Amino acid sequence: xxxxxxxxxxxxxxxxxxxxxxxxxxxxxxxxxxxxxxxxxxxxxxxxxxxxxxxxxxxxxxxxxxxxxxxxxxxxxxxxxxxxxxxxxxxxxxxxxxxxxxxxxxxxxxxxxxxxxxxxxxxxxxxxxxxxxxxxxxxxxxxxxxxxxxxxxxxxxxxxxxxxxxxxxxxxxxxxxxxxxxxxxxxxxxxxxxxxxxxxxxxxxxxxxxxxxxxxxxxxxxxxxx
Amino acid sequence: xxxxxxxxxxxxxxxxxxxxxxxxxxxxxxxxxxxxxxxxxxxxxxxxxxxxxxxxxxxxxxxxxxxxxxxxxxxxxxxxxxxxxxxxxxxxxxxxxxxxxxxxxxxxxxxxxxxxxxxxxxxxxxxxxxxxxxxxxxxxxxxxxxxxxxxxxxxxxxxxxxxxxxxxxxxxxxxxxxxxxxxxxxxxxxxxxxxxxxxxxxxxxxxxxxxxxxxxxxxxxxxxxx
Numbered sequence: 001x002x003x004x005x006x007x008x009x010x011x012x013x014x015x016x017x018x019x020x021x022x023x024x025x026x027x028x029x030x031x032x033x034x035x036x037x038x039x040x041x042x043x044x045x046x047x048x049x050x051x052x053x054x055x056x057x058x059x060x061x062x063x064x065x066x067x068x069x070x071x072x073x074x075x076x077x078x079x080x081x082x083x084x085x086x087x088x089x090x091x092x093x094x095x096x097x098x099x100x101x102x103x104x105x106x107x108x109x110x111x112x113x114x115x116x117x118x119x120x121x122x123x124x125x126x127x128x129x130x131x132x133x134x135x136x137x138x139x140x141x142x143x144x145x146x147x148x149x150x151x152x153x154x155x156x157x158x159x160x161x162x163x164x165x166x167x168x169x170x171x172x173x174x175x176x177x178x179x180x181x182x183x184x185x186x187x188x189x190x191x192x193x194x195x196x197x198x199x200x201x202x203x204x205x206x207x208x209x210x211x212x213x214x215x216x217x218x219x220x221x222x223x224x225x226x
Numbered sequence: 227x228x229x230x231x232x233x234x235x236x237x238x239x240x241x242x243x244x245x246x247x248x249x250x251x252x253x254x255x256x257x258x259x260x261x262x263x264x265x266x267x268x269x270x271x272x273x274x275x276x277x278x279x280x281x282x283x284x285x286x287x288x289x290x291x292x293x294x295x296x297x298x299x300x301x302x303x304x305x306x307x308x309x310x311x312x313x314x315x316x317x318x319x320x321x322x323x324x325x326x327x328x329x330x331x332x333x334x335x336x337x338x339x340x341x342x343x344x345x346x347x348x349x350x351x352x353x354x355x356x357x358x359x360x361x362x363x364x365x366x367x368x369x370x371x372x373x374x375x376x377x378x379x380x381x382x383x384x385x386x387x388x389x390x391x392x393x394x395x396x397x398x399x400x401x402x403x404x405x406x407x408x409x410x411x412x413x414x415x416x417x418x419x420x421x422x423x424x425x426x427x428x429x430x431x432x433x434x435x436x437x438x439x440x441x442x443x444x445x446x447x448x449x450x451x452x
Contacts, residue, residue: 008351024272031282032258032265035289036321039258040298040312042289046250052285056257059278063261063268071344071393072266073351086266086348088355095262096322096346118297120322122312123365125234125299129314130368130380131361138357139349154356158384167297 013077025085025093032095037118089139096120100136102143109148110175111140117167127164133190134159137201141174141186145205148176150184152205165190165198174201182207239303251311251319258321263344315365322346326362328369335374336401337366343393353390359416360385363427367400367412371431374402376410378431391416391424400427408433 013021042049072086072093085093090100098121102113115136123129138154145152174188183206190199239247268275298312298319311319316326324347328339341362349355364380371378400414409432416425 020272024275028265028275028279028282031279031286032262035282035286036258036262038286038290038293039254039321040317040319041293041296043292043294044289046246048288049250049254052289053254053257055281055285056254056261059281060257060261060264062274063270063278064264066269067264067267068269070267071348071352073348086345088347088349088358091266091348093266094346094348095265119312120320121314122297122299122317122320123314124379126297129361129364130383131364132314134360134364134383134385135355135357138355138360142356153350153390154385154387156384156386157356157360158382159360159380160382161380164379 104147111144112173144174152207155204155206169193330373337370338399370400378433381430381432395419
């Protein structure tokens with residue numbers, strides 16, 4: 001199994017330009033997240049919905065006049081910021097990301113997050129989609145492994161669903177249970193708004209050879225997303 | 227562990243009204259999916275982004291003038307259609323859903339889907355987020371269990387990531403490996419555009435007692451989403 005290394009592009013950008021970008025695009029993305037939720041819950045008349053659709057298409061045409069090709073990727077600025085803006089869980093410019101703010105614990109090797117999952121993350125009626133819970137846990141687990149100093153890609157992930165998770169406030173925590181060589185085992189849980197554990201999980205994270213070589217060559221530590 | 231049964235609301239709606247709703251809201255949601263992707267990839271100047279943000283906020287205000295409270299849920303029409311519009315993977319009115327069209331095989335007990343994951347579903351640069359792969363597999367696995375006549379909620383889900391999955395076209399398939407009493411084991415895989423298996427998975431689906439009682443009382447079969 002041979003894989004090309006991930007490409008981390010670098011852009012020339014001052015701290016001020018970075019802050020400006022966060023404010024401008026953060027505003028657009030947050031507005032789109034709210035529009036997405038409202039579009040699911042609205043019951044206005046069909047003519048209003050059709051008119052709104054035309055406006056969305058006009059807006060899209062203006063924004064797509066100049067675009068990067070393909071995906072956003074992970075871009076490092078010359079001032080040292082890591083822009084993983086496209087990430088589906090934490091990406092600042094990704095309207096499908098809740099987004100999670102994940103706090104890494106680099107002393108003990110762990111990560112945790114408190115977040116809110118609204119109507120867009122539904123599976124069974126009134127409950128968070130089980131796959132969405134897997135999605136957020138995979139991100140938190142990966143950041144826990146990285147915080148423990150042993151980053152890796154998900155090798156296996158096992159989720160035990162103890163009970164349905166109500167839409168709304170949630171929290172999750174993960175920690176490095178063991179690390180040996182290129183293999184790191186992470187364990188953790190997810191809780192609902194009542195503080196009940198609804199999901200328990202365990203993951204094996206593996207650092208592929210090409211990634212080890214790349215990290216060794218660059219002397220870099222893995223990214224903490226902004 | 228006691229859980230309230232899921233609520234399947236019923237609405238009075240003709241086939242014609244249903245088709246109209248699909249066209250009107252399908253159009254809005256599809257336009258929002260495209261706007262979401264473009265918002266991540268655009269490099270127009272900041273003034274244009276700020277003006278777009280204002281417009282998104284104005285649109286939101288018009289649509290939120292009348293809304294259902296909370297989440298969408300699963301709503302059954304009197305003409306027999308099941309509207310799981312809020313589902314995070316397949317929901318017709320959910321802009322974060324790719325959305326997947328899943329084909330159930332009710333003879334053999336399985337489900338499969340071909341779908342496209344764009345820049346919004348990124349994890350590592352150029353690759354699908356591992357948690358997004360878990361999200362789509364959880365939905366397909368649940369539909370496979372239901373197609374096998376033994377529906378259930380995800381009890382455990384184990385994912386083995388064989389290699390990174392490039393953003394783009396993907397396919398997945400799941401089948402009932404065994405079913406005994408209230409427990410159904412589903413197995414399956416996900417392939418990338420080259421037809422390489424990138425994820426293998428296994429899930430245990432369990433039908434909780436309250437759901438068994440509810441199904442028995444209603445004589446209903448589990449929903450196939452539209």
